[in-house]
Amino acid sequence: MEGPFVEKSPKGDLILRNLPAFYIQCLLILPEILDREEEDIRSALFPNAFQQTPEHREDWEKYSSPDLLHLFADRVEIIRGDLRNFGIDGATLTFELRIPETHANAWLAGLNAARLLLGEDFSITAEDMAREPILEDPPEDKEIALLQISILGHVQQMLLEPQESHGWAEPGEEG
Amino acid sequence: MVWGATQEETKTETITRTKTAPPWNVVVHDDPISLMSYVVDVFQKVFGYSTAKARKLMLEVHNQGRSVVWTGERERAEVYASKLQSYHLRTTLERVGAGRD
Numbered sequence: 001m002e003g004p005f006v007e008k009s010p011k012g013d014l015i016l017r018n019l020p021a022f023y024i025q026c027l028l029i030l031p032e033i034l035d036r037e038e039e040d041i042r043s044a045l046f047p048n049a050f051q052q053t054p055e056h057r058e059d060w061e062k063y064s065s066p067d068l069l070h071l072f073a074d075r076v077e078i079i080r081g082d083l084r085n086f087g088i089d090g091a092t093l094t095f096e097l098r099i100p101e102t103h104a105n106a107w108l109a110g111l112n113a114a115r116l117l118l119g120e121d122f123s124i125t126a127e128d129m130a131r132e133p134i135l136e137d138p139p140e141d142k143e144i145a146l147l148q149i150s151i152l153g154h155v156q157q158m159l160l161e162p163q164e165s166h167g168w169a170e171p172g173e174e175g
Numbered sequence: 176m177v178w179g180a181t182q183e184e185t186k187t188e189t190i191t192r193t194k195t196a197p198p199w200n201v202v203v204h205d206d207p208i209s210l211m212s213y214v215v216d217v218f219q220k221v222f223g224y225s226t227a228k229a230r231k232l233m234l235e236v237h238n239q240g241r242s243v244v245w246t247g248e249r250e251r252a253e254v255y256a257s258k259l260q261s262y263h264l265r266t267t268l269e270r271v272g273a274g275r276d
Contacts, residue, residue: 045260045263046260047265049253049256049257049260049266049267049268050267050268051267052267052268052269052270052273053268053270053273056268059253060253063253064253064256064257064260067257068257068260068261071261072261105220108213108216108262109261109262109263112208112209112210112213112262112263113263115208115209116206116208116209116263119206119207119208124207124208125207126207128207129207129208149208153210156210156213157210157212160210160212160213160216163216
């Protein structure tokens with residue numbers, strides 16, 4: 001059977017096709033991975049950029065952090081909404097997901113955030129990323145996380161492919 | 176005219192300060208998770224860099240652990256750092272000439 005692939009509709013929507021059930025499982029828990037306390041998100045994903053200059057840190061906390069947290073929350077909602085649009089291809093018994101073109105940036109960033117959060121939760125290293133997950137019965141949580149990171153990375157790569165040739169809408173046009 | 180002279184002095188002082196303000200580096204740090212192709216894509220989106228330049232910077236991040244991806248005045252540097260962080264690239268701001276963390 002052909003593996004997952006992405007198609008662009010005449011309207012510009014991205015359609016992920018031929019998604020196996022375990023891809024769907026992985027994608028459906030994306031909002032759960034991304035739903036965290038604001039302080040956890042801030043420390044994991046939006047550390048203060050003024051590491052060397054404490055006198056500027058307050059500016060970052062005051063002006064940049066709130067915008068970043070709002071954008072992140074908006075993107076999680078976009079992803080949550082798009083995940084309601086799963087369809088089933090009756091012929092192949094695989095799944096498909098339609099992502100509006102203007103949501104592509106939200107998805108790319110959201111997928112990266114989820115991968116980073118899983119990486120932090122399970123102390124995933126560069127060495128871990130260079131190997132296959134070890135899926136014994138029962139598999140360890142870290143190995144499941146490594147598999148999730150890999151699958152979410154594959155979805156991210158699929159979304160990047162058409163972008164490399166056409167480009168997406170600007171970030172401000174999400175929504 | 177005193178009032179005019181004062182205004183001129185203020186203007187000169189502002190210009191001098193702007194010209195002498197040290198530039199800032201926008202620095203992206205390596206992480207073991209983000210896809211190389213994603214990092215290239217973000218550099219192109221945020222800065223409008225060519226694929227070749229974006230790839231070169233991505234490889235610097237990957238091989239050297241960090242790369243100065245833009246240098247300039249502080250306000251714009253902050254905007255770029257914020258945009259890069261919105262895509263979850265590890266980004267810091269460093270005053271040019273200051274030591275590394």
